[in-house]
Amino acid sequence: MRLTRRGYAVCGVVATAIALSIGFGPRSLNAIVIPAVVALAAAILQVRRAPVPAVERTVPNDDVPDTTGTVTLSFDTERSYPATVLDALPLGLDGDAEGETLVGDDPFAYEVTYRKRGEYELGPATIVATDVLGLVERELLAPGTDSVLVFPRVRRLSTAARHDLWSLYDAQISPRREEFDGLREYVRGDSLRDVHWKSTAKRDDLIVKEFVAETDASSVHIAAGAARTASDRMAEAAATICLTFVTSGIPVTLSTPSGVVEATAGDDRQLLEHLARADGGAVPDDAADVVITASEAATRVRYGDSETTFEMLVAETGRANGHFAGGQTGREPTGVTTS
Template identity: 45%
Template structure:
């Protein structure tokens, strides 16, 4: 506990007034000294009695870079305090405010980068009502929040299968002929039947993409792990949306093949934490994601493409979903 600047000013006034009164015998100064001394002692008592407050934090949901979440601090105690919640690297926001205790303090935190980030400890600066005395303490109340990698928008399930799934044509069986509609590929036109009907007919295929899984291997040079994770997450989420089972291999660990929301969460968790590095399994990949200083590439059956070329936007299709 120590005096604030205002408290120091009060003590200086008391000291000067006391010295003047002692030297010149001006008893009238006692009317100034007494109230100031009483006020200061009352401030000391108020802060001492208040003691150390207790804090409980409500941990926000996981999310993606760019998303915002509300953090709540339930603070029990008395007095007036400035509360500052420490935000780890990768988190942004204004996490400091002055309140009269007890209080539930709320603030917005922005997820800036993937990874596991620390909330806390909480710095408490407790003062009296007049602001004459302050007691500072740091409460070791910490929690971790997981931020998933960015996920970008692909060209839809059909485009994903045609573009990124090896042997996509071999895993589609002819189903029927139907009338051409704008947007159909001309390579699917059945010209012989179209000539007989004087109308364009296209071949429709039965999708068998779910008959097998996809092995996604992600690797990166040092300093390019975030780009790797974002590209691998985009490919993996697109594969799940297309009905494919996904097996993921990263420098930080592997996820066995699977489907569904639980598997999606497991994939995102792994990609949120994986570092850069090699896997030693690039040869097993159906889709190989590689990030280095030259950029991010996606390789399927020896055909390498820039990651930019297989996405249609940087909008995250999973933003707002309850991915826990």
């Protein structure tokens, strides 16, 4: 517990009043000193009784860098009091997390902007309780933290790069396809290469071909590694390429130095969570269908008989739009040209 600037000013007034009372009589003491002393005593008692509140923190959704959201702190306490609140923010997140509120009555909210991929912990909150006159303050630490994930950036690949990557999957499943069995309605996860366009043209829904004894296609295996200082580059390239497959109905198995994650068609959440936390290290499987190797100089991608840089695969627009401010568009059917 300590005096504020205003509290020190009141003490100065009291000292001056006492000095004046010596020369001009005790009436000055009664008129100024006594009310000031009472105010200071009341302030000390009020602040001493201020309880540490329970904090409930509402954080923004996990998202990509440069996304801004609102963090809200609600306080549960038996007695309300004015205070200055400061929520602890780690490097990688930007925001003005300090402000004044009435703890116990009003929530405290501030804007936070994600700057860098990773998992971040917000809190605990420091609460500087004060009295209604602002004479005395006391610092309290409200326990409790919450975390957010900042996903890697997801960029849009060029049309040629997407078709080259999709051909890896087509090469896997083509030998397993048997004779034609019939037609049925499209369901999420079906490959658009199986769309029966003549039947689709007669109906409002997509119609796909079904084959006798068709087995589930295996996933595309992607392996990624990086120098310790280039893990963000690795994560960006891996996220972009993985989402090119899964948002087009193709399952993926991703291996990084931090582990292995499998994603079914249309499910990118596990991939993004894994890549938000992934560290650099050696490529775990050099024989994968797609191998990503990142360094400070460049990020290289090898698939099939081709090897190039990640930047050469990215469309001129660079950034994708959609899911998490960066989802890929759906897979184009064979024979349809896009730009």
